Amino acid sequence: MTRSRILLSTLVFAGLAGAPAVAEEVNVYTTREPGLFAPLAAAFTAETGIKVNTVFVKDGLAERVAAEGAASPADLLMTVDVGNLVDLVDKGVTRPLKSKAVEAAVPANLRAADGSWTALSLRARLVWADKAAAPAAITYEDLADPKWKGKICIRSGQHPYNTALIAAMIAHDGEAKAKAWLAGVKANLAKKPGGGDRDVARDILGGLCEIGVGNSYYVGLMRSGAGGPEQKTWGDGVAVVLPTFVGGGTHVNATGAAIAKNAPNEAAARRLIEYLVSPAGQKVYAEQNFEYPITAGAAVTETIAALGPLKVDGVPLAEIARHRKAASLLVDEVGFDR
Amino acid sequence: MTPPLAPPALAFADVRHDYRGKTALDGISLAVRPGEIVALLGPSGCGKTTLLRIAAGLERPRAGRVSVADRVVAEGDVFVPPEKRGVGLMFQDYALFPHLDVAANVAFGLGRRPGPLAGAIVADLIGRVGLADRARAYPHMLSGGEQQRVALARAMAPRPSVLLMDEPFSNLDQRLRRGMRAELAALLKLTGAAAVLVTHDPDDAMAVADRIALMRTGRLVQVGTPEEIFRAPVDLFAARFFTDLEEIPATVTAGRAETPLGAFAARGVRDGPALVCIRRDAFDLDPDVAECAARVVATRFLGEHRSVRLAVDGLDRSIEAIVDARREIATGDRVGLSLDRSEVFVFPA
Amino acid sequence: MRRLLGSAIAAFDGFALAGLAVAAVALAPIVALALIAAHGGGEVWRHLFTSVVPAATLETGLLALGVGGFVVAVGTASAWLVAAHDFPGRRLLEVALLLPLAFPVYVLAYSWLDLLHPIGPLQTALRSLLGYARPADFRLPDPRSLPGAVLIFGLALYPYVYVAVRTVFLAQMTTLTEAARMLGANGASVFFRVALPLARPAIAAGAALAIMETLNDVGAAEFLSINTLTAAVYSTWVNRGDLPGAAQIALAMLAFVLSLLVVEKWARGDRSYAVIGRASRPLAPRRIDGLAGLGLFALGALPALLGFVVPAAHLVRQASTRLAFAGMPQEILVEIGNTLVAAALATVVAVGLGLVLVGGRRLHPGSRLHRGALRVATLGYAVPGTVLAIGLLVVFGGLDGVIREAVVALGGRPTGLLFSASLTALVVAYVVRFFRLSASKIETGLERLSPSLDQSARTLGRTPFGVLREIHLPLLRPALAGAALLLFVDCMKELPATLLLRPLGFETLATHLYGEAARGTYENGALAALLIVAFGLLPIVVLTRLGRPAPSREATAEGAPA
Numbered sequence A: 001m002t003r004s005r006i007l008l009s010t011l012v013f014a015g016l017a018g019a020p021a022v023a024e025e026v027n028v029y030t031t032r033e034p035g036l037f038a039p040l041a042a043a044f045t046a047e048t049g050i051k052v053n054t055v056f057v058k059d060g061l062a063e064r065v066a067a068e069g070a071a072s073p074a075d076l077l078m079t080v081d082v083g084n085l086v087d088l089v090d091k092g093v094t095r096p097l098k099s100k101a102v103e104a105a106v107p108a109n110l111r112a113a114d115g116s117w118t119a120l121s122l123r124a125r126l127v128w129a130d131k132a133a134a135p136a137a138i139t140y141e142d143l144a145d146p147k148w149k150g151k152i153c154i155r156s157g158q159h160p161y162n163t164a165l166i167a168a169m170i171a172h173d174g175e176a177k178a179k180a181w182l183a184g185v186k187a188n189l190a191k192k193p194g195g196g197d198r199d200v201a202r203d204i205l206g207g208l209c210e211i212g213v214g215n216s217y218y219v220g221l222m223r224s225g226a227g228g229p230e231q232k233t234w235g236d237g238v239a240v241v242l243p244t245f246v247g248g249g250t251h252v253n254a255t256g257a258a259i260a261k262n263a264p265n266e267a268a269a270r271r272l273i274e275y276l277v278s279p280a281g282q283k284v285y286a287e288q289n290f291e292y293p294i295t296a297g298a299a300v301t302e303t304i305a306a307l308g309p310l311k312v313d314g315v316p317l318a319e320i321a322r323h324r325k326a327a328s329l330l331v332d333e334v335g336f337d338r
Numbered sequence B: 001m002t003p004p005l006a007p008p009a010l011a012f013a014d015v016r017h018d019y020r021g022k023t024a025l026d027g028i029s030l031a032v033r034p035g036e037i038v039a040l041l042g043p044s045g046c047g048k049t050t051l052l053r054i055a056a057g058l059e060r061p062r063a064g065r066v067s068v069a070d071r072v073v074a075e076g077d078v079f080v081p082p083e084k085r086g087v088g089l090m091f092q093d094y095a096l097f098p099h100l101d102v103a104a105n106v107a108f109g110l111g112r113r114p115g116p117l118a119g120a121i122v123a124d125l126i127g128r129v130g131l132a133d134r135a136r137a138y139p140h141m142l143s144g145g146e147q148q149r150v151a152l153a154r155a156m157a158p159r160p161s162v163l164l165m166d167e168p169f170s171n172l173d174q175r176l177r178r179g180m181r182a183e184l185a186a187l188l189k190l191t192g193a194a195a196v197l198v199t200h201d202p203d204d205a206m207a208v209a210d211r212i213a214l215m216r217t218g219r220l221v222q223v224g225t226p227e228e229i230f231r232a233p234v235d236l237f238a239a240r241f242f243t244d245l246e247e248i249p250a251t252v253t254a255g256r257a258e259t260p261l262g263a264f265a266a267r268g269v270r271d272g273p274a275l276v277c278i279r280r281d282a283f284d285l286d287p288d289v290a291e292c293a294a295r296v297v298a299t300r301f302l303g304e305h306r307s308v309r310l311a312v313d314g315l316d317r318s319i320e321a322i323v324d325a326r327r328e329i330a331t332g333d334r335v336g337l338s339l340d341r342s343e344v345f346v347f348p349a
Numbered sequence C: 001m002r003r004l005l006g007s008a009i010a011a012f013d014g015f016a017l018a019g020l021a022v023a024a025v026a027l028a029p030i031v032a033l034a035l036i037a038a039h040g041g042g043e044v045w046r047h048l049f050t051s052v053v054p055a056a057t058l059e060t061g062l063l064a065l066g067v068g069g070f071v072v073a074v075g076t077a078s079a080w081l082v083a084a085h086d087f088p089g090r091r092l093l094e095v096a097l098l099l100p101l102a103f104p105v106y107v108l109a110y111s112w113l114d115l116l117h118p119i120g121p122l123q124t125a126l127r128s129l130l131g132y133a134r135p136a137d138f139r140l141p142d143p144r145s146l147p148g149a150v151l152i153f154g155l156a157l158y159p160y161v162y163v164a165v166r167t168v169f170l171a172q173m174t175t176l177t178e179a180a181r182m183l184g185a186n187g188a189s190v191f192f193r194v195a196l197p198l199a200r201p202a203i204a205a206g207a208a209l210a211i212m213e214t215l216n217d218v219g220a221a222e223f224l225s226i227n228t229l230t231a232a233v234y235s236t237w238v239n240r241g242d243l244p245g246a247a248q249i250a251l252a253m254l255a256f257v258l259s260l261l262v263v264e265k266w267a268r269g270d271r272s273y274a275v276i277g278r279a280s281r282p283l284a285p286r287r288i289d290g291l292a293g294l295g296l297f298a299l300g301a302l303p304a305l306l307g308f309v310v311p312a313a314h315l316v317r318q319a320s321t322r323l324a325f326a327g328m329p330q331e332i333l334v335e336i337g338n339t340l341v342a343a344a345l346a347t348v349v350a351v352g353l354g355l356v357l358v359g360g361r362r363l364h365p366g367s368r369l370h371r372g373a374l375r376v377a378t379l380g381y382a383v384p385g386t387v388l389a390i391g392l393l394v395v396f397g398g399l400d401g402v403i404r405e406a407v408v409a410l411g412g413r414p415t416g417l418l419f420s421a422s423l424t425a426l427v428v429a430y431v432v433r434f435f436r437l438s439a440s441k442i443e444t445g446l447e448r449l450s451p452s453l454d455q456s457a458r459t460l461g462r463t464p465f466g467v468l469r470e471i472h473l474p475l476l477r478p479a480l481a482g483a484a485l486l487l488f489v490d491c492m493k494e495l496p497a498t499l500l501l502r503p504l505g506f507e508t509l510a511t512h513l514y515g516e517a518a519r520g521t522y523e524n525g526a527l528a529a530l531l532i533v534a535f536g537l538l539p540i541v542v543l544t545r546l547g548r549p550a551p552s553r554e555a556t557a558e559g560a561p562a
Helices: A002-017 A034-048 A061-071 A082-090 A100-105 A160-173 A175-187 A197-205 A216-223 A229-237 A266-276 A279-289 A317-322 A324-334 B048-056 B102-110 B118-128 B144-156 B174-191 B202-208 B226-231 B236-242 C002-011 C014-039 C042-084 C090-096 C105-116 C121-130 C146-182 C187-216 C219-223 C229-240 C243-268 C290-326 C330-363 C368-382 C385-409 C423-447 C451-459 C464-475 C477-493 C496-501 C509-519 C522-547 C551-558
Strands: A025-030 A051-056 A076-079 A118-130 A211-215 A238-241 A252-260 B010-019 B022-032 B037-041 B063-068 B071-075 B087-090 B162-166 B194-199 B211-216 B219-224 B245-253 B256-259 B262-265 B272-279 B283-285 B292-301 B305-312 B319-324 B334-339 B344-348
Touching (some): A025 A061, A034 A051, A034 A266, A034 A279, A061 A076, A076 A082, A076 A266, A082 A160, A082 A252, A118 A197, A118 A216, A118 A266, A118 A279, A160 A175, A160 A324, A175 A324, A197 A211, A197 A216, A197 A229, A197 A238, A211 A216, A216 A229, A229 A238, A266 A279, A317 A324, A324 C042, B022 B048, B022 B219, B037 B048, B037 B202, B048 B194, B087 B144, B102 B118, B102 B144, B118 B144, B144 B162, B144 B174, B174 B202, B194 B202, B202 B226, B202 B236, B211 B226, B211 B236, B219 B226, B219 B236, B226 B236, B236 B272, B245 B344, B256 B272, B262 B344, B283 B305, B283 B319, B305 B334, C014 C330, C014 C368, C014 C385, C014 C423, C042 C090, C042 C146, C042 C187, C042 C229, C042 C243, C042 C290, C090 C290, C090 C522, C105 C121, C105 C219, C105 C509, C105 C522, C146 C187, C219 C229, C229 C243, C229 C385, C229 C496, C243 C368, C290 C522, C330 C368, C330 C451, C330 C509, C368 C423, C385 C423, C423 C477, C423 C496, C451 C464, C464 C477, C477 C509, C477 C522, C496 C509, C509 C522
Parallel strands (some): A025 A051, A025 A076, B037 B194, B037 B211, B087 B162, B162 B194
Antiparallel strands (some): A076 A252, A118 A211, B211 B219, B245 B256, B305 B319
């Protein structure tokens, strides 16, 4: 019985793989939450008439695309973190994009020099705090200071957002100092790392900790009421501070995209990327997703603007990406999640 | 011989009980003397097991009083639970603890931390029931008879003043049964405990009991020694219970019943239709003085007896007689019959 | 050796072939894991086994120990409470104590986390009651800890012990309890000297099931910030894309499970605890009325309240709030459909294969081939879902690669991912994981049918397959229905394997819930959680029907005791 099903599946999929594209469309493989990309896709289709097929791949994007090989229908690969994007490039499943529009719109430190990938939007890793105990300003290094002992909430150290932050710390101060800093933060934790960024706000309100770390767009999502009345109370109940590195700026991670190596609809994919970095696309990022646009001069939405001006840290994203693996190992060595 | 003024080891006074809306016991009063063995005998559903369980404390009577020695254990609001009554119960399916060996089973009733004498008591009892070499065996390794003996030893170990037994022989085959009956009676007399055993088999009751309490539908029909009940059954049911009978319809007039087999005295029986009940070994074939004549229709050799089917003038069906096996009787023989009057009873129909 | 081979060849038939195929599929993931783990670079291995595995093993061990202790204590005590005592509300309690079975552990964790949060409903109400204004002034301990996890896992899993022990108590305890009481043992003495020793095999079996469920879970451990081996396997793959690393930890997990099974066998002991003689009458429990009776009811109701009533009520409230705010999410219908389809396919395959394998063994009694194949095929239940999924990922990835090479060599276009991330992969995972359920139920049902039925059918001219079809199948219908129901619901609730193997864009109710909890948007998942619990209630209905065993029926048939 199992055998005939295998046979059937083979035939069906072999047939599907050979079907040619009929109308203009572009296939996007993304690790972003479908809900966050949908507005962008809708806006693109409205403007160009090109259909966008989104496939949400939670894990193993690189392996999946590599395994699909030449028959892969993926045109555009989108990730929530540049580190993941660089992984894709390293695994050889992307192809470079030469686009004047992209080169003009995106600052040099937010895209690959050879055009193999580009960032699309930014989110800052911020410090959220109990309104009574909120500092006026804080550095990331400060988080390891013993004065915060037993007061910090954060999500799992192995989560990409955090490993990116740790990687940035490595880029700033070197691996040894970063390890010491991480150990210091661990000593300050109020509870074991876990949950998501939104849980941090909830826990602060619940008196479990006084400060925590979370991404900027969550603040927008919560405070705007898009997540429901309960989340609005969380968002409104915490104070938000834009932290900086000592002698640097605020750590950001970027969503980004790259063209897939065997993209069947390369032209459509190029148009999509160019739309996303255009003022129209960046506006959607800012207003619907509460993210920071990457193009100079583009406006942020009110809720985010109210947090204060963003000074992006100088370390290039590509360099941060290089240290990601070391950061992940550090998390294990320090026993951060235990 | 126990002094007559000692309180009974176990006494029921007007005990009543029902079960799922039906009356199970309808006013039972019975006293068991210390050291006496009483059998509760009756057909299935007569209430004997219910009475036993009430004595044990596993059921609470709806009305009446139960006392053990001079202590009331059940009456109205008073109720002493089974673990405090000092009464032993041997279950029909033995209920041996499968996770304990024979010695541990027997020792169970001697308490969580048995004293120094416990070992000796257990060994003594196990020896008495003939299982000394099986002391370390587990219940599932024992035969039915062996399990029964363990159950007995276990019930006796705490030296209860009353030992209750629920159908002690029903799970044994015929041969084992006969041996066990004698053993049990001897053991009980040795310990001096009073005992009440429940059985549906009259032979069991007669082999073991000092007195038999015959029950039917929740009532006591007759209480007496085996000989008393056997010789003078109080009604048709009592008579039928112990042996098979040849029952001949007849009419009683002025204290006498006329049948083709002869006329029989019917003292105390009112005039009218009656049944003349004759025990099958009441027949004497070819006696010196014959009362009537019969023709042998069939005979069968049964080992210790011979069964003879007789046709008698005036009776519309043949009757069966049980005679000594050594009598040479053949089908077709004409024989004379006389009856032992002590084995004939007349009851109203 | 030759004799073994000879007998194997003699017994080889269609059934044997099927058996071998299923056994091979069940073994493949484990073999694949071993192979891939061996491939992994030494650097990774060293890092994992110094930094990750020891702590995760310790945490897993402590969790297993704690949960084991909890379920044994609560499950046995509850079973004794309802079996040996009669108090007002006892009948209701007997069934209510089963209800937590409807909650998969991750749903219970999800519900209680939401409920117990310092600004959640429970603590807010508590604070207003006690007059505290801010959470910082008064706060209950955080359930996101090992003790909290032990409690939540324990509440979800104690019914495994409860059911097993209650069955023993109801079937065996009647005359044994009475015998013990007649010998002077009071309530506590009866429990410790008779009931508990007798229940030991059942307790061991129930506890083993509970601990295996604990090891299998990936959602609850993550929500509760517990670093179990399973969470480590999952995180190594998802966050780092490191398949060899994940495979190595997975193998460590398997070793853990194997040692658990050895301990269970030891704890079960080898005493024969079969009932001697027949159970003559239903248990006449000790009647306890009045205040003491109500106290007993309240005590016994505690696990049911905490394990079902309170979290279920919370879910209902959250779901209705969400529905009022955002309306019915469109995806939920698709998710329900996906869940049902995957579960239904797996159920049909598993039950069908179960029939073939168990039937095949029946037709060839004494054939080591058939028996061995069946044994191996049922190994899947011992393998935690995450481990199995990783193994299958490797197997299917390899299979896809082989097919791709072959097709390319034959001149065709390269095929993509055929089996990895397909419905086939998911169904295979479910079948391998839950096959034992189907096989054991069918086996029990078949045992009740005397072999003389088979033999007479054969003498009347039926082939072996005909016997299966015309004799076994109709008579096995209740067993098959029971197996199908339990299997179906287990597939619906499954999370770890589903997360890793599902086709792109394929969400089940379970994965939806997990996603929302992982994002911290608890309320959005409440509807999915509620649906899972509702479906989870179905097998409980079946269980309660089977709960009260034969003795009560015999008593009614024979009338009043004589």
